[in-house]
Amino acid sequence: MSLWEYANPRKFMGLTDRLVMPLFVLAGLSLAVGLIWGFFFTPDDFRMGSTVKIIYIHVPSAMMAINIWAMMLVTSLVWLIRRHHVSALAAKAAAPIGVTMTLIALFTGAVWGQPMWGTWWAWDPRLTSFLILFLFYLGYMALWAAIEDPDTAADLTSVLCLVGSVFALLSRYAVNFWNQGLHQGATLSLDKEENISDVFWFPLLVSIAGFVLLFVALVLLRTRTEIRARRIHALDARERMA
C-alpha cells in the first residue's frame, strides 16, 4: 500500500471518518491533563513567579504555529509537484488553525513579557518574525478567499507558502541567528541534556501532545469539509451545464 492512495478523496474520507472523533477525545484528554497539571500542580519559578504557568500554552502554541506552516509547505509542494487536490485542500484547512496558534503565541508572549521584561512588545528578532508569520497566515487565507478558480488559488497560495517559509524558519531560529533581543533561547532542544526542570517538563510534554493531537483532529475535520465543499462546487457546475 502506498501513501499516495490517500490522495484519492474517497479513500481519504473513508480512513479519516474513523479517526476524527478518537483524535478529538485523545486531544481533549491530553490538553485537560497537561493544562490542569501545569496550572494547579506545579510550583512557581523562583524568578518568574506564577507566570511560568503560561509556558504550558505559550510553548506548544508557538511550536504549532511554526510546524503547521511547515506542514502547509510540504502539502503545497506535493500539490505543485504531483497535483493532488487533497494535498492543496489540507494546506488550506490548516491555515485557520495555524493563525489561531500564532495569535495565542503572540498574545501569551505579550502577557508574559509585560511583567518579566517591562513591556508588552519589543522589536526583537523572534517576536518580529512571529508577527510577520502571523501576517503571512492572514495573507494566505485572504488569497484563497480572493480567487474563484480553486486550482489557480491552490497554485498561488502554494507559492505564497514557499515564500512565507522563510519567516517560519526565521521565527524558529531567530534567537540563534541574532544574539540580541529580549526573548530567551529555545525552551526545547534535542541538543541539550535537560531543557527545563522535570517538574515543569513533564506537564509541558503532555500539553504539547494535546496541542499536536488537537491540530491533527482539526486538520482532518477541516480537510473533509473542504473536500465536501469541492464536491458541492462540482455538482453545482454540472447542474448549471445540464
Place this chain on the structure above:
Amino acid sequence: MPDLGKYAAEVALAYGVSLALLAGVVLLSVRQSRRVKRSLDEAEARRTDG
C-alpha cells in the same frame, strides 16, 4: 485554585483568552463541517431525484 500571587491577572488572562481561542476554532470547524455536510447531502439528493 492555586495562589498565583501578584501575577494572577496575567496568568488568568493568558489562559482565558487562549482557551477561548482554541474553543472558538474547534466550534467554528465543527459548525462549518456540519453545514457543508448538510449542503452536500441536499445536492446529492437533488442529483438523485433529477
